Amino acid sequence: MKEGKIRFNIIFVSDEIPSDIRIEELKEWSERFQRNGLTPEIEGNYTGNLSFRSEEGFVITASGLKSKENLGDDCFVYVESYDEQSNTVYVGGKRHPSSEAVMHFLIYKAREEVNAIFHGHNEVIIANAEKFKLPVTEREHEPGSRELANEVLRALGDNNLIVIKNHGFISLGKTMNEAGKQALATLRK
Numbered sequence: 633m634k635e636g637k638i639r640f641n642i643i644f645v646s647d648e649i650p651s652d653i654r655i656e657e658l659k660e661w662s663e664r665f666q667r668n669g670l671t672p673e674i675e676g677n678y679t680g681n682l683s684f685r686s687e688e689g690f691v692i693t694a695s696g697l698k699s700k701e702n703l704g705d706d707c708f709v710y711v712e713s714y715d716e717q718s719n720t721v722y723v724g725g726k727r728h729p730s731s732e733a734v735m736h737f738l739i740y741k742a743r744e745e746v747n748a749i750f751h752g753h754n755e756v757i758i759a760n761a762e763k764f765k766l767p768v769t770e771r772e773h774e775p776g777s778r779e780l781a782n783e784v785l786r787a788l789g790d791n792n793l794i795v796i797k798n799h800g801f802i803s804l805g806k807t808m809n810e811a812g813k814q815a816l817a818t819l820r821k
């Protein structure tokens with residue numbers, strides 16, 4: 633599933649790179665996801681996006697990263713808030729946030745106990761959704777769209793791991809460890 637198209641307005645409230653110490657952990661998980669084929673390269677871009685809850689908002693991987701290995705601090709963006717009416721994301725950092733930032737925002741809003749959201753793409757997980765007893769979204773929508781975010785919220789309910797039909801998966805956790813290990817575990821089933 634090709635990604636990268638940003639379908640929201642962006643306002644930078646700060647050009648400072650987020651300084652949260654947990655970014656180191658997010659870098660490690662980004663690398664592990666890539667090494668395990670959970671954020672495969674599609675047409676020159678390494679897809680997928682990972683975030684953790686921070687302060688009032690969350691820290692997420694930047695849009696259009698060429699690789700998710702050896703990420704610098706500037707490859708992470710703080711998303712402070714999202715205004716649904718004007719479709720505007722308020723951010724801090726040097727780069728644009730992932731094109732799925734609104735989906736992450738809406739999930740954090742709906743699920744207060746969730747502190748980490750990892751979105752990736754993997755054919756094995758998609759193909760084995762039924763076997764793994766994972767909920768699957770019903771309708772397909774463009775990556776980065778509000779329609780897709782709403783579809784994901786509908787399928788999500790109280791689940792922590794769901795498949796996005798013909799697209800990928802979302803893994804949620806109270807911690808990054810939980811979200812990451814849960815996704816990796818499905819590869820070993």
Ligand SMILES: [Zn+2]
Nearest residue numbers: 633635775800
């Ligand atoms: Zn995706």
